[in-house]
Amino acid sequence: MSIKIYVPSDSSSVSLGADKVAASIISEAKKRGIAIELIRNGSWGLYWLEPLVEVSTAQGRVGYGPVKPSDVTSLFDADFINGGTHALSLGLTQEIDYLKKQQRLTFARIGKTDPISLKDYVDNDGYRGLANALSLSQAEIVKAVTDSGLRGRGGAAFPTGIKWNTVLNTPSEQKYIICNADEGDSGTFSDRMVMEGDPFVLIEGMTIAGLAVGATQGYIYLRVEYPHAFEALNAAIDSAYKEDYLGENIKGSNKAFHLEVRLGAGAYVCGEETSLMESLEGKRGLVRFKPPLPAIKGLFGQPTVVNNVISLASVPIILDKGGEHYRDFGLGRSRGTLPIQLAGNIKHAGLIELAFGITLREILYDFGGGSATGRPIRAVQVGGPLGSYMPESQFDTPLDYEAFAAIWAVLGHGGIVVFDDTVDMAEMAKYSLEFCAIESCGKCTPCRIGSTRGYEVMDDIINGRDLDKNIPLLRDLCDTLLNGSLCALGGMTPYPVLSALNHFPEDFGINEKAGA
Amino acid sequence: MTESVTTQSVVQEITNNLKNKPGALLPILHGIQDALGYIPAESVPEIAKSLSLSRAEVHGVISFYHYFRETPPGKNTVHLCRAESCQSMGGKKLEDYVKNKLGIDFHETTADGKFSLEPVYCLGNCACSPAMQIGKEIYGRVSAESFDETIKELGEIA
Ligand SMILES: Cc1cc2nc3c(=O)[nH]c(=O)nc-3n(C[C@H](O)[C@H](O)[C@H](O)COP(=O)(O)O)c2cc1C
Ligand code: SF4
Ligand code: FES
Numbered sequence: 001m002s003i004k005i006y007v008p009s010d011s012s013s014v015s016l017g018a019d020k021v022a023a024s025i026i027s028e029a030k031k032r033g034i035a036i037e038l039i040r041n042g043s044w045g046l047y048w049l050e051p052l053v054e055v056s057t058a059q060g061r062v063g064y065g066p067v068k069p070s071d072v073t074s075l076f077d078a079d080f081i082n083g084g085t086h087a088l089s090l091g092l093t094q095e096i097d098y099l100k101k102q103q104r105l106t107f108a109r110i111g112k113t114d115p116i117s118l119k120d121y122v123d124n125d126g127y128r129g130l131a132n133a134l135s136l137s138q139a140e141i142v143k144a145v146t147d148s149g150l151r152g153r154g155g156a157a158f159p160t161g162i163k164w165n166t167v168l169n170t171p172s173e174q175k176y177i178i179c180n181a182d183e184g185d186s187g188t189f190s191d192r193m194v195m196e197g198d199p200f201v202l203i204e205g206m207t208i209a210g211l212a213v214g215a216t217q218g219y220i221y222l223r224v225e226y227p228h229a230f231e232a233l234n235a236a237i238d239s240a241y242k243e244d245y246l247g248e249n250i251k252g253s254n255k256a257f258h259l260e261v262r263l264g265a266g267a268y269v270c271g272e273e274t275s276l277m278e279s280l281e282g283k284r285g286l287v288r289f290k291p292p293l294p295a296i297k298g299l300f301g302q303p304t305v306v307n308n309v310i311s312l313a314s315v316p317i318i319l320d321k322g323g324e325h326y327r328d329f330g331l332g333r334s335r336g337t338l339p340i341q342l343a344g345n346i347k348h349a350g351l352i353e354l355a356f357g358i359t360l361r362e363i364l365y366d367f368g369g370g371s372a373t374g375r376p377i378r379a380v381q382v383g384g385p386l387g388s389y390m391p392e393s394q395f396d397t398p399l400d401y402e403a404f405a406a407i408w409a410v411l412g413h414g415g416i417v418v419f420d421d422t423v424d425m426a427e428m429a430k431y432s433l434e435f436c437a438i439e440s441c442g443k444c445t446p447c448r449i450g451s452t453r454g455y456e457v458m459d460d461i462i463n464g465r466d467l468d469k470n471i472p473l474l475r476d477l478c479d480t481l482l483n484g485s486l487c488a489l490g491g492m493t494p495y496p497v498l499s500a501l502n503h504f505p506e507d508f509g510i511n512e513k514a515g516a
Numbered sequence: 517m518t519e520s521v522t523t524q525s526v527v528q529e530i531t532n533n534l535k536n537k538p539g540a541l542l543p544i545l546h547g548i549q550d551a552l553g554y555i556p557a558e559s560v561p562e563i564a565k566s567l568s569l570s571r572a573e574v575h576g577v578i579s580f581y582h583y584f585r586e587t588p589p590g591k592n593t594v595h596l597c598r599a600e601s602c603q604s605m606g607g608k609k610l611e612d613y614v615k616n617k618l619g620i621d622f623h624e625t626t627a628d629g630k631f632s633l634e635p636v637y638c639l640g641n642c643a644c645s646p647a648m649q650i651g652k653e654i655y656g657r658v659s660a661e662s663f664d665e666t667i668k669e670l671g672e673i674a
Contacts, residue, residue: 012641015656047643186599186638224546224583225595225639227652262539263546266583268637282541282567284580300538343642344604350643372605381600385637417601417642431603435637 002035003081004056009115010043010196011228012189017068018051024072025053032076042197044111045351046098054093057083063090098348098367103329105337106314107353110197116235118243121200127245129319133208134253141212142168145315147323149335154180154271154308155384155412155488157334157401160315163305166295167213170303175215177206178280178299178306181222181229182264182271185384187415190339191309193351195222195229198313199236203259205312207250208319209305210257218259219299221276224266233261268385268439272487273306275441286441287487308413310339329355334400344380344417345371354399361395363416375420379504381428383412385435386492388499389425410495425504429497430458436481436493446480447490453477454497464509471510474501520558526551527559535566541577545584554585590625590632592670594618595649598635601642605657610646613660617667630671 007013007022022038029036046052052065053075062083064075071088078086090096093111104110113120121127133141146161167175179202183191194202206218222230237259240246248256262280264270270279274288277299298304314336318326326336334356340363343349347369364370364377371377379389387410390397397403404411419428436451454477460470478494485491501508530547534540544563548555555578564571578584596614597607615621618631625632641647644656648663655666 011654012644012656015641015644015647015654045643050644183640184638187601187642188638189640189642192640225636225649228654262542264583265542265545265581266636267581279542280539282539282577284577341642344601344645385600415642417604419604423604428600428603431600435599439637 002037004037004039005081006039006041006054006056006061007051008043008111009040009228009232010050010193011226012047013043013050013052014228016047016050016066020069021051021053021067021072024069028072028076029081034076034081036081039114041113042110042115043193043351044093044099045107045193046096046348047350048348049090049096052090052093053080055081055083059083060092060094063093063096064088065090098350098352101367102353103337103355104353105317105326105329106194106201106310107198107339107351108317109201110193113198115197115199115232116239118200118236118239118245121198125320126200126316127204129316130204130208130245130251132319133211134251134255138168138212138214141208141319144319144323145212148314148318148326149323149330149333150311150314150318150326151334151401152308153310153314153338153413155185155410157411160307160311163295163307164209164213166293167215167303167305170296172303174217174300174302175213176299176302176304177209177213177215177218178273178276178304179206179218179220179309179312180271180273180276180306181220181226181309182268182276183223183226183309183413184268184271185386185413185415187343187381187417188341188384188413189343190341190351190414192226192229193339194309194313195226196232199229199232200240201313201316202233202309203236203240203246205315206259207246207257208315209307209312211250211255213303213305215303215305216256216258218257219280220259220261221270221280222261222263224263230261230263237261267441268435269441269487269489272489275487276306277304284441286443289486310413331355331357331398332400332402334402338399338411338414340399341413341415342368342418343415345373345377345420346418347372356400357398359396359398360390360416363399364395364418368418371418371420373420373422375422377418378421378423379419379425379428379500381417381419381496382415383410384415385432386410386488386495387412387415388495389428389503390499391503393503408495408499410492425500425507426458426462426509429500429508430455430462432493432496432500433458436489439489441487441489444484444486444490446484447486447493450477450481451490451493454481454493461508467509471501471508523552523556523558524562527556527562531563531566541567541569541574545578545581549584552588554588557586591630592650592667593632593634594667595634595636595639597637597639597641597645597647599638599642601638602646605645607646610658610660610663614663617660617663631667
């Protein structure tokens with residue numbers, strides 16, 4: 001039997017040299033006449049250890065990392081193919097604290113399996129949710145999702161079951177399921193990890209959604225910046241069609257579901273669901289007025305479910321284990337788990353899936369190990385570019401939608417970007433306004449004009465010009481954005497800007513702290 | 517065959533293959549940009565005709581999306597991440613270095629036609645910031661030295 005060696009195909013691992021490491025292992029094994037089977041798995045999300053190479057042993061999978069191509073010879077010399085000890089030894093991967101402490105539901109298979117092997121997927125509990133769904137009525141599927149307490153992971157945290165119920169109860173010849181895979185938020189990568197590391201779980205989730213509401217066509221709207229995910233999804237969709245998990249007659253049920261991946265084109269606003277639908281229809285991504293809700297009149301005017309990748313990828317386990325099982329994780333109105341993405345200036349950046357309720361401080365220090373530079377952490381931005389900057393005094397906030405909202409912060413898609421004490425918060429505020437100006441769809445004036453004006457005002461503030469006039473002016477502009485924008489791009493840009501100003505006034509040249 | 521004849525036949529073939537898809541315009545534009553590196557002005561009338569749109573509508577869509585370009589790019593396009601996580605790891609300094617090294621600003625192409633530079637707002641590689649993408653290749657924990665090495669390799673092939 002040949003020895004199984006795992007090297008992730010995840011694009012972040014590849015960005016650190018995983019392809020070269022895999023090639024070196026293959027050639028070294030050949031040179032030494034050792035039979036190996038090299039598997040390109042997903043990443044466990046322990047990115048400071050990537051490229052993380054694993055070897056299958058009788059005790060379990062043993063890890064080594066971070067591995068450089070130049071380490072490969074010495075790994076073979078140390079007999080790593082039998083789990084031998086080496087300077088890069090990590091022991092059993094499952095015993096690594098960072099991983100062991102997690103509660104992986106949505107990410108249960110990621111890292112473990114070959115992402116594009118349907119057999120691997122099925123052998124590791126895949127398609128059990130679909131099997132159950134095929135034996136349930138549409139209303140029962142929707143009820144399981146409602147019971148789970150799942151709320152949309154794309155940002156707005158709207159209850160998924162309620163959305164599905166609306167689409168189910170809106171009669172139409174044609175309905176659609178759209179997966180929002182635009183993942184434009186900086187500091188986030190969980191959607192990417194799912195699509196690259198376990199594409200079938202998303203396909204299964206969308207298929208169940210289709211059965212639930214009576215939609216026969218699905219689209220994955222994928223950002224063009226994710227070419228690796230595009231390949232993995234298309235490979236998985238091909239196999240799913242071949243094995244009748246997609247198509248006219250899913251597993252002999254006489255029910256149809258078709259799926260296609262469509263690429264975005266570098267517009268952040270196209271992550272907003274109505275802009276996304278305009279884009280899918282082949283138009284400029286201008287945000288639509290609501291109502292009508294997409295659930296009633298969405299893509300091509302038909303009832304449409306739009307859900308984030310993580311929302312949809314959480315559906316299979318809910319249908320497999322039941323809504324209550326999922327609901328038992330979490331607290332308050334934040335049920336289940338959140339795949340947290342820890343990024344930026346942090347020693348142990350990575351993916352941490354946990355039940356809601358853990359505090360920021362635990363994430364930053366117990367998991368993250370403090371900043372990468374070793375300097376004090378001064379601020380974190382949670383929830384993407386439209387999320388608030390949070391100072392140390394807020395690090396005891398539990399990850400919970402309501403707890404964040406109560407302090408004018410945003411949990412959003414669960415991305416956490418860490419900054420050390422060299423950060424200039426006025427520069428960050430200026431950047432937020434610049435980003436809003438660049439990405440504005442242009443439909444409403446406050447966002448289109450106000451963001452550019454705000455950028456200029458920030459420039460004046462940074463140069464110390466007329467603070468008595470410019471700080472109130474900045475606040476006024478933020479008020480206008482908050483109250484006069486059609487979507488959250490304009491409407492939430494004040495979150496990073498005002499939180500920076502309120503929590504770090506000294507960076508704006510003023511002394512006393514003001515309330516939010 | 518002259519260059520514009522080739523362009524026309526490429527555009528025609530892509531448009532014909534894709535025009536019956538619902539919402540065909542973005543797939544068509546992607547197809548053309550994949551094949552030619554950009555979307556030439558002379559392709560607009562053909563696209564407009566086959567989708568029964570006005571030229572202004574097609575042009576409006578091309579110009580709305582940052583990714584679509586109307587001029588030929590250099591042999592390699594460096595997409596450098598400007599977003600927050602990369603900033604927290606020295607992205608701004610790297611940006612200055614890259615611009616200086618290539619001698620161009622964002623949205624420009626080097627005089628020898630080897631490199632174009634475009635900003636990008638997150639590559640999903642935030643756990644390995646700062647990040648950049650060249651073609652389909654993604655790079656993490658980019659430093660001045662690793663950037664030099666990368667463009668040296670690419671510059672030699674280009
Ligand atoms: C400017 C803007 C960008 C957005 N980008 C995304 C995105 O990249 N991915 C996403 O899932 N949701 C994004 N959203 C939220 C979507 O509009 C929508 O709420 C979400 O896709 C619904 O799915 P969910 O209920 O599963 O979260 C964005 C919203 C706004 C206002
Ligand atoms: S707030 Fe900005 S992005 Fe949103 S609809 Fe208005 S102009 Fe468009
Ligand atoms: S912020 Fe640069 S890759 Fe995400």
